[in-house]
Amino acid sequence: MGSHPRSDSGSPPRTLARWGEGRRRFLTGAGALAGFVMGAIRPVRGQTPAPAAPYEPQGFLAYGQPSKFASHIVRRTTGRPTAITDTALMTPLQDLDGIITPSGLHFLMDHTNGIPDIDPQKHRLMVHGMVDRPLTFTMEELKRFPSVSRIHFLECNANSRPLRGPNRESVQLIHGRTSCSEWTGVLVSVLLNECGVQQKASWIVAEGGESNKYTMSIPLAKGLEDVIVAYAQNGEPIRPHQGYPLRLIVPGSEAIRAVKWLNRIHVVDKPYMAWHESGNNADTRPDGKGMWFRFELGPKSVITRPSGGQRLPGPGFCEITGLAWSGGGMVRRVDVSTDGGRTYQEAELQQPVLRHAHTRFRFPWRWNGEEAVLQSRCTDERGEVQPTIEEAAKILNATIDYFYQADHFNGIQPWRVARDGSVTNALP
Numbered sequence: 001m002g003s004h005p006r007s008d009s010g011s012p013p014r015t016l017a018r019w020g021e022g023r024r025r026f027l028t029g030a031g032a033l034a035g036f037v038m039g040a041i042r043p044v045r046g047q048t049p050a051p052a053a054p055y056e057p058q059g060f061l062a063y064g065q066p067s068k069f070a071s072h073i074v075r076r077t078t079g080r081p082t083a084i085t086d087t088a089l090m091t092p093l094q095d096l097d098g099i100i101t102p103s104g105l106h107f108l109m110d111h112t113n114g115i116p117d118i119d120p121q122k123h124r125l126m127v128h129g130m131v132d133r134p135l136t137f138t139m140e141e142l143k144r145f146p147s148v149s150r151i152h153f154l155e156c157n158a159n160s161r162p163l164r165g166p167n168r169e170s171v172q173l174i175h176g177r178t179s180c181s182e183w184t185g186v187l188v189s190v191l192l193n194e195c196g197v198q199q200k201a202s203w204i205v206a207e208g209g210e211s212n213k214y215t216m217s218i219p220l221a222k223g224l225e226d227v228i229v230a231y232a233q234n235g236e237p238i239r240p241h242q243g244y245p246l247r248l249i250v251p252g253s254e255a256i257r258a259v260k261w262l263n264r265i266h267v268v269d270k271p272y273m274a275w276h277e278s279g280n281n282a283d284t285r286p287d288g289k290g291m292w293f294r295f296e297l298g299p300k301s302v303i304t305r306p307s308g309g310q311r312l313p314g315p316g317f318c319e320i321t322g323l324a325w326s327g328g329g330m331v332r333r334v335d336v337s338t339d340g341g342r343t344y345q346e347a348e349l350q351q352p353v354l355r356h357a358h359t360r361f362r363f364p365w366r367w368n369g370e371e372a373v374l375q376s377r378c379t380d381e382r383g384e385v386q387p388t389i390e391e392a393a394k395i396l397n398a399t400i401d402y403f404y405q406a407d408h409f410n411g412i413q414p415w416r417v418a419r420d421g422s423v424t425n426a427l428p
């Protein structure tokens with residue numbers, strides 16, 4: 001520790017240019033080896049491609065950036081925030097592969113007037129209320145506890161609404177309020193064990209560090225089951241927009257519960273009706289009762305490629321792929337239809353399939369050049385099946401034009417492939 005090989009040897013730090021040279025030499029060597037093994041791709045003298053111009057400014061090496069040719073892959077907004085939301089940026093699901101959303105593309109929903117700029121040295125998490133020993137933790141103290149790293153999706157209650165009107169053509173702008181990350185932190189159960197929860201406690205109330213004290217109630221049983229006080233996302237500290245330095249992750253639950261900039265857990269014996277939660281619990285069920293404190297998201301899936309706004313270059317093989325998830329646990333199967341739901345066939349699931357995580361599905365398809373309607377249907381480990389648009393409307397007591405009022409919408413999304421290869425939202 002402390003010694004620095006470059007200053008010991010007295011040689012100057014290697015420059016970007018030198019690093020580039022070294023790397024090109026290495027690749028030439030590897031290329032030659034591959035040519036030997038593969039036979040067919042042995043480079044012929046005079047035909048090797050000219051070396052590419054040096055990559056970008058040195059500044060990019062401190063923290064890597066995507067290729068400038070991938071600069072179109074960004075979060076986007078419909079430009080019309082929901083009533084109590086100041087910022088709504090959606091994940092470009094159509095441009096992503098696998099199940100992990102890069103942190104810089106994680107969707108963003110804030111009910112704040114700006115992102116709090118929190119110094120982790122000064123940040124504290126207070127756990128108090130119906131406990132034997134109220135405690136306050138620094139970030140350093142939290143990191144001394146046994147940690148977990150788990151892959152979980154977040155999905156905003158307001159995702160996938162409305163399905164009609166302008167800006168409803170791409171999977172990003174309709175369904176992009178969901179993302180999936182590896183979250184690292186301490187289980188709430190570990191912290192509560194430290195504090196000693198009292199017999200009569202039944203809820204926890206979590207509070208965020210913004211000026212408006214964003215507050216959410218969560219059943220104690222869920223808190224003890226699998227809720228995480230997370231400090232890292234995809235291997236690095238959680239980013240400021242996602243809750244730096246601390247946020248709650250409530251697996252399988254509507255993301256509104258995942259309190260960012262977490263600074264307080266209050267152990268209580270009844271839920272609060274805090275301002276942010278009451279505003280988001282206003283839907284009514286078909287029997288006319290209010291749908292208070294729905295947490296769990298239903299089984300859901302969407303085809304991300306091909307999807308709205310894309311174009312197939314021509315008939316022939318075309319893999320259909322997308323994401324499935326469920327608040328009910330693991331995805332058990334995904335079925336894909338290429339005829340608007342008349343017939344379905346089972347898709348392949350990318351392994352491992354994880355609880356409360358996005359699950360990638362793939363389906364081999366040969367497009368014959370005729371009009372086709374592509375859609376997917378998720379079944380979760382409890383056997384619950386993703387509803388059609390019409391079924392979802394019934395469950396949520398919403399007319400199809402009225403989805404804007406319906407949270408937790410998980411109806412099946414159809415995409416129409418026209419004969420010219422263009423893909424559009426197939427909802428009328």
Ligand SMILES: Nc1nc2c(c(=O)[nH]1)N[C@H]1C(S)=C(S)[C@@H](COP(=O)(O)O)O[C@H]1N2
Pocket residue numbers: 106107108109110111112154155156157207208209210214241242243255256257258259260261
């Ligand atoms: N402190 C705080 N936590 C919050 C919010 C907020 O405004 N403040 N928004 C919630 C909502 S509605 C959603 S959908 C998720 C979004 O998380 P993300 O912005 O990291 O995607 O955070 C939730 N947690």
Ligand SMILES: [Mo]
Pocket residue numbers: 109155156157158255256
């Ligand atoms: Mo949300």
